[in-house]
Amino acid sequence: MLFSDMKQLTIKAEDGLLLSATLFETEAPKALVQIIHGSVEHKERYYEFAQYLCDHNYAVIISDNRGHGASVNTQYPLGFMDGVDQIIADQYVISKYICLLYPEIKLYLFGHSLGSVFARCYLRKHDDQIAKLVLSGTVHYNPFTPLGIMLTKAAIAISGKHAYNKLLRDAVMNNDDLSWLSENKENIEAYKADPLCGFAYPNSSVLTVMQGVQQLKESKHYQFKNNNLHILSISGKGDPVTGGTAGLRKSFRLLQRIGYHNFEQIVFPGMKHEVLNETNRLEVFNSVLYFFEQD
Template sequence: YAWEAIANGEDFKLLCLDNLYIHGKIYKVPDPKAVVQIVHGALEHKERYMDLIKFLNKKGYSVVISDNRGHGESVNKKYPLGHINSLDQVIDDQLVINDYIKSHSDKDIYMIGHSMGSMIARNFLKNYDYRIKKLVLTGTVTYNPLVYLAIFVGNIINFYMGFYGNSKILKRLYSSGMSEGWLSFNEENLMEAKNDKLMLESFTNRGYLTVFHAMKELKNHRAYKLKNKDLKILSITGDCDQVVGGKKGLMDTIKTLKKIGYKNVSYFIMPHMKHEVLRENNKEDVFKIIEEFFNS
């Protein structure tokens, strides 16, 4: 349907690889400065981004957000909650959404990827960096060299226990180094996450393996076609985020993006914030940084 005809907060669904419908929502403003494509994190869902979406709408940006496959409403029998079959599929899902935006709007597209979404976004860049003008990474997951061990174990478990099992070993490998309350200092956010029925406990065995692959591929420099080396990339992380790997991990992430060939990579470290900088007590500070980056 025509972009103009879409009401604020209009649902859409798009048929993606392996006959799965990806469900999403469009939050439209008249004559937007750009359209923002949001990729959410692991084991969560699109509805957790409402504060950011309202802020971006108010500042003149239309927003498109979807549930990643195996999350929220983007499920079916073959793809139950927590199941992702391959990294290629989640990248292709974002490509289909990007195509959908382009077919309805001639405005620039900016992308925001949070946590696992930051890994999906960075993998999206390999072939499709020319399709977006700016990229914001939040809760930016760092590469961990132990990922090769995780993949080795993951392959064995998937072979012997099947794709759809829920291995405790893989869960432990996935969440190693995360203590309770790792999401945020914001207690209200922790309570909401705990009581949210769409917040998932775990991935399937295949889902974990896909996440490990997404991390491994962050260092696959040669796979990046680099069609848009001038792409502006901004990372925003909390100074107490356990997923970032400290200052050393963050610097490795920034250095990797520069080594790949991206010229405009910058970062902010937010004081007294943990992983979910978009849902922390001072989230408005993060929103303002994103706005300034988008307006620059």
């Protein structure tokens, strides 16, 4: 598939890491959309969705999270993350970049899977930077997360940040059986064949994921400056990552505890985790567009 209006960028993070990003440009955009991708994947998997939004007059930016795709160096090789706060700082740098390009234009944030965790962590300090939030494949809070953090810190103390622990790794991402990922078999095969997908997370990255999930529950640490934030959750009916109806309900309760109250939810039948890559994904694209078009 060919993508027009696309510009490749490198944006310097606070610590000097060059974040690889792609900007889908349009003149006089209705709004700006910043996309945060999920675990063990990369930005290119969102190009079709980004082009769709751009075709409807939205400027879109998506970066590879550090340790993913092309946002790597010797200190941050593929798969390595070193704390959730650093990931959020990177995303804030991306926000500032696109908002400088398009001043006075509203910014919407879209996060898929682990990106939905990072997007909610972004709210802690920066909810006043965005007007709308879309959570895709909305990860729910796991009550065993504190135990997981304790065990992962112990593993780091014993074997180091860069070591691998299969038990801990599988606790946050099981790539042995990908049937949960999608109803679209072609999507699963493409994921398996992609060298920038499905790689293993070392201990430090496992801890980063768990820290992000734990922050979902720490409502007192959210500054809560934007009580008008409009939030949409989209997920597949067959997605185990959300925790089902009960898990989605708990996710909304945690947001309500912070103070947010303006929620919408769409659960798509016949879909699993990657709703943007299902065969009938246009239905999902249209639903997100409709949400963005609302006043």
